[in-house]
Amino acid sequence: MIKILIVDDEKPICDLIDMNLSAAGYHCRTVQDGLKAIDLIEAENFDLILLDIMLPGADGYDIMEYIRPMKIPVIFITAKHEVKDRVKGLKLGAEDYLVKPFDVVELIARVEVVLRRYNKTDSILSAGDVVVDVDARTVTKAGKQIILTNKEYGLLVLFLRNKNIALFRENLYERVWGDEYLADSRTLDLHVQRLRRKMGWEENLVAVYKVGYRLEI
Amino acid sequence: MKFLYKILLCTIIIMAAAFGISGYFFVNFVFESALEREVAQALDGSSILRFAFETAALNIPTKYNVLQDAAVRQIGARLESSGQNTGRCLRLSDEGRNSIYTSEGFSEDTALLQQIGPETKVWTIASHGDRYYIHTGIVVNALDRALYLETLEDVTEVFEERSMGFSVYRRVTLAMLACSGMVMLFICVWLTKPIRLLANATKRMAAGEYGYRAKRISNDELGQLTTDFNSMANVLEETIHELKEEVRAREDFIAAFAHELKTPLTAIIGYADMLRSRKLDEEKHFLSANYIYTEGKRLENMSFRLMDIIVTRREVLEVQPIEAKTLFEYLRGVFAENKEQKIRMSVQSGTVYGEPNLLKSVLVNLMDNACKASREGGMVKLSGKRMENGYAFEVRDYGVGIPEEELKKVTEAFYMVDKSRSRSRNGAGLGLALCVEILRLHGSELDIRSKVGEGTCVSFVISGHGPGAGGKGAGAEAADVEAAAAAGAEPGA
Numbered sequence: 001m002i003k004i005l006i007v008d009d010e011k012p013i014c015d016l017i018d019m020n021l022s023a024a025g026y027h028c029r030t031v032q033d034g035l036k037a038i039d040l041i042e043a044e045n046f047d048l049i050l051l052d053i054m055l056p057g058a059d060g061y062d063i064m065e066y067i068r069p070m071k072i073p074v075i076f077i078t079a080k081h082e083v084k085d086r087v088k089g090l091k092l093g094a095e096d097y098l099v100k101p102f103d104v105v106e107l108i109a110r111v112e113v114v115l116r117r118y119n120k121t122d123s124i125l126s127a128g129d130v131v132v133d134v135d136a137r138t139v140t141k142a143g144k145q146i147i148l149t150n151k152e153y154g155l156l157v158l159f160l161r162n163k164n165i166a167l168f169r170e171n172l173y174e175r176v177w178g179d180e181y182l183a184d185s186r187t188l189d190l191h192v193q194r195l196r197r198k199m200g201w202e203e204n205l206v207a208v209y210k211v212g213y214r215l216e217i
Numbered sequence: 218m219k220f221l222y223k224i225l226l227c228t229i230i231i232m233a234a235a236f237g238i239s240g241y242f243f244v245n246f247v248f249e250s251a252l253e254r255e256v257a258q259a260l261d262g263s264s265i266l267r268f269a270f271e272t273a274a275l276n277i278p279t280k281y282n283v284l285q286d287a288a289v290r291q292i293g294a295r296l297e298s299s300g301q302n303t304g305r306c307l308r309l310s311d312e313g314r315n316s317i318y319t320s321e322g323f324s325e326d327t328a329l330l331q332q333i334g335p336e337t338k339v340w341t342i343a344s345h346g347d348r349y350y351i352h353t354g355i356v357v358n359a360l361d362r363a364l365y366l367e368t369l370e371d372v373t374e375v376f377e378e379r380s381m382g383f384s385v386y387r388r389v390t391l392a393m394l395a396c397s398g399m400v401m402l403f404i405c406v407w408l409t410k411p412i413r414l415l416a417n418a419t420k421r422m423a424a425g426e427y428g429y430r431a432k433r434i435s436n437d438e439l440g441q442l443t444t445d446f447n448s449m450a451n452v453l454e455e456t457i458h459e460l461k462e463e464v465r466a467r468e469d470f471i472a473a474f475a476h477e478l479k480t481p482l483t484a485i486i487g488y489a490d491m492l493r494s495r496k497l498d499e500e501k502h503f504l505s506a507n508y509i510y511t512e513g514k515r516l517e518n519m520s521f522r523l524m525d526i527i528v529t530r531r532e533v534l535e536v537q538p539i540e541a542k543t544l545f546e547y548l549r550g551v552f553a554e555n556k557e558q559k560i561r562m563s564v565q566s567g568t569v570y571g572e573p574n575l576l577k578s579v580l581v582n583l584m585d586n587a588c589k590a591s592r593e594g595g596m597v598k599l600s601g602k603r604m605e606n607g608y609a610f611e612v613r614d615y616g617v618g619i620p621e622e623e624l625k626k627v628t629e630a631f632y633m634v635d636k637s638r639s640r641s642r643n644g645a646g647l648g649l650a651l652c653v654e655i656l657r658l659h660g661s662e663l664d665i666r667s668k669v670g671e672g673t674c675v676s677f678v679i680s681g682h683g684p685g686a687g688g689k690g691a692g693a694e695a696a697d698v699e700a701a702a703a704a705g706a707e708p709g710a
Binding site for chain 2: 010012013015016017019020023054079080081100101102103104164165166167168208211214216
């Protein structure tokens with residue numbers, strides 16, 4: 001299981017990230033102090049560190065310096081939004097830089113991207129009897145292969161990666177089609193319906209009123 | 218054109234004019250006196266000639282004492298030849314002013330001849346080609362005749378001397394101008410040096426080098442100007458520095474504000490997003506809602522504090538006398554519920570002049586900070602002392618203390634020595650900033666002394682005199698009443 005360390009001096013935010021990442025299937029540890037964070041990094045192995053910059057004890061940049069030789073990917077999560085702060089963070093070797101306030105969906109997506117870059121994601125996604133091999137791009141249900149179009153496949157992966165989270169129409173559309181969502185577009189709904197039928201998820205892939213869809217497993 | 222060259226050019230023009238005019242008059246004066254001498258000589262010469270002529274006429278054998286024209290011619294020729302080496306020419310005319318004898322080369326001009334009267338000598342300057350002559354005329358009485366004798370004296374030399382004088386003088390003048398021009402150039406360079414230094418200083422200052430000063434090199438008005446400029450620059454530099462400080466403080470404030478704003482916002486948005494997009498179990502549901510509530514409260518609290526500071530900054534203080542005791546009683550009430558720390562108060566009676574609610578708020582803030590810094594069961598001392606010019610409040614705790622390098626920053630907005638600790642108590646880091654503003658309104662300031670591990674002592678003095686009561690030297694009045702500030706506002710937060 002992938003272990004993620006969350007370092008932020010605000011407990012509410014630590015908990016928020018913790019809850020969401022845990023729901024996405026990661027194992028999380030949280031710590032609110034820079035020095036304690038370094039102790040933890042030394043004691044345990046982490047696959048990814050989410051790091052705030054303004055911390056008591058040692059600040060995020062200091063911790064970054066400490067982590068760099070260990071080759072653990074780091075995502076900065078901070079309220080500092082100025083370009084020079086972002087550049088400084090990235091130059092120090094951070095993989096990504098997320099500015100507060102952020103969307104949870106965006107956080108999860110970025111975490112995934114970074115983990116994929118480090119080949120740390122599981123290439124097998126599963127929900128119930130459905131198994132998706134991301135590397136081989138195969139979808140099976142109860143051992144039987146199912147043929148999906150590109151868009152359907154994209155939607156499926158997205159739902160599997162955000163299980164039990166309501167995904168907004170705009171969000172789904174933008175991430176699968178890579179286009180700006182048009183309010184009256186029915187394309188998305190058509191694709192979701194086809195996916196639902198193909199996967200036999202009439203009960204699981206539910207429409208959320210005024211929001212979008214959620215995969216309930 | 219450069220000022221330097223302007224001075225130089227003006228000086229040279231003036232010098233040239235002065236040299237020219239004086240030279241002209243000098244050369245002319247020399248010429249005129251020479252000419253006068255020549256004229257006098259020529260007139261003398263013509264008188265001598267007349268005498269010679271008259272003598273010669275007497276010696277000529279004549280009939281009936283009549284002088285024949287031929288005799289006149291003869292005498293004329295003799296006179297001319299006797300003066301040949303002097304280059305003298307002469308002309309003799311009869312009573313009808315008709316020429317009888319004329320030397321070779323004598324001019325045809327008869328204008329002077331017409332002017333000769335019986336008793337007068339006349340003369341004029343005549344020129345022939347490039348030669349100049351003095352032309353004189355005189356009446357000669359010989360025997361029965363009254364003849365007119367004219368002479369021509371060559372004075373070209375005098376005129377030549379004059380033009381030579383002019384040309385020599387011109388050359389001398391030019392040489393003098395060149396020399397004095399050089400000297401003037403150096404003088405001008407020297408005189409205008411302070412100006413150049415000043416100009417250089419202004420340029421460098423304009424380029425942002427506010428610390429640069431012009432060097433004073435003279436004691437005249439320019440030196441004074443340099444000094445004035447430098448003192449102006451000092452004031453400017455100071456002001457610029459202050460402005461920069463202010464801008465920096467403001468930027469820090471905004472950055473801190475943005476940061477402080479984003480943190481609760483991130484939590485609120487994040488948890489709200491979770492609530493609306495996910496099915497959560499009851500515990501998580503409550504946790505999320507609770508976080509939204511507390512972080513929302515924190516935002517509210519922060520905005521109230523900010524409003525307080527902004528309002529305080531603008532407010533005109535309405536001062537009134539306050540009994541110190543009332544303030545302490547109020548505080549006692551506010552902190553009555555606090556069982557974690559032991560609170561000791563030692564109060565002297567007195568009166569302070571101030572705005573009661575604001576002073577209460579300061580004291581509550583300070584007490585609250587003291588309690589936060591103290592361990593459970595720690596002691597917080599609040600004391601009020603009457604002073605000569607006012608009333609001193611002191612809040613002392615024996616808690617964690619503030620590191621020395623942080624002491625200056627603690628009054629900055631949003632600054633928290635120990636963030637997680639202060640946040641856990643819903644602090645926004647605005648309390649001391651507010652206190653400073655309120656005390657500034659009261660003409661007072663916070664004095665913070667602290668040692669890590671030993672505790673902190675915060676004190677301030679509020680005037681014991683109302684506005685216009687003439688506070689200075691009125692120590693005796695202090696015995697009267699001194700207003701102690703009562704802490705009002707919301708508890709701690």
